[in-house]
Amino acid sequence: MLVHFSKYHGTGNDFVMIDGREMDTSFLNQTLIRRICHRRFGVGADGLIVMEKSKGYDFTMKYFNSDGREGTMCGNGGRCIAAFARRLGVAGAETTFEGIDGIHFASILSSGEIRLKLSDVDGIQKLEDGYLLDTGSPHFVKFVQNLDQIVMELEGKEIRHQSRFGKEGVNVNFVEPDKGTDTLHVRTFERGVEAETWSCGTGVAAAAICSYFHFKSDKVTCQVNTKGGDLQVNFQAKPNLQVTDIYLTGPASHVYDGSIHAGD
DSSP, rough: OOEEEEEEETTTTTEEEOTTTTTOOOOOOOOHHHHHOOOTTOOOOOOEEEEESSSSSSSSEEEEEETTSSSSSSSHHHHHHHHHHHHTSSSSSSSEEEETTEEEEEEOTTTTTEEEOOOOOOOOOOSSEEEEEEESSSOOOOOOOOSSGIIIIIIIHHHHTTTGGGGOOOEEEEEEEEESSSSSEEEEEEETEEEEEEEHHHHHHHHHHHEEEEEEEOEEEEEEEEETTEEEEEEEEEGGGGEEEEEEEOOOOEEEEEEEEOOO
């Protein structure tokens, strides 16, 4: 059978998008998803996102990492599916949808950028070498110098699998503030992709939040630069290391539409 899809990316974090509202998507098993996401033998993507029907909201977002397993919330993917929904006529300039971690609201700004509300952070754990928090996906954040010299396939991978983060491990973010501006530079090693991605939305949000507490800042708007482009994070810091009203803003681009053979 042929599966129709759309390719999107949010600052270089790329996804295969499938409209599954009127089809049985049970054929999308781990092996097939892994093949579709393969950059040599498939379409190539960091993940695959299925839009499904929702009883109470515009749609449900189901996200799979490129290893074929269902993942936790993907911030850039959430912005991309909002653009996908607008293009399909499922939603307008504003949409409310279900994700694995709860309900999300997204809006398309006059600039064309998409602003996505992420889940609240219930607490931040300060470790000897960094911070641990959950922005819809679990993230370890470490502030470093000479960010561009870090070998992600070594340092990122080693931290991602450390036993202290449990069986599923963690996403790993290295962060370096720009000394001349208020911009943060972030690189992320993503679990499920098992490599550095060009951008990670929930990782960018985690970095911005940790920067606020790490540097004892009073700024709750943060500009973040990733390998794939720039994002903005806004939030409200509360007592006891809690954070609410977290918004991730940036571009979400439609690349092309296509079809791929998915077997019989």
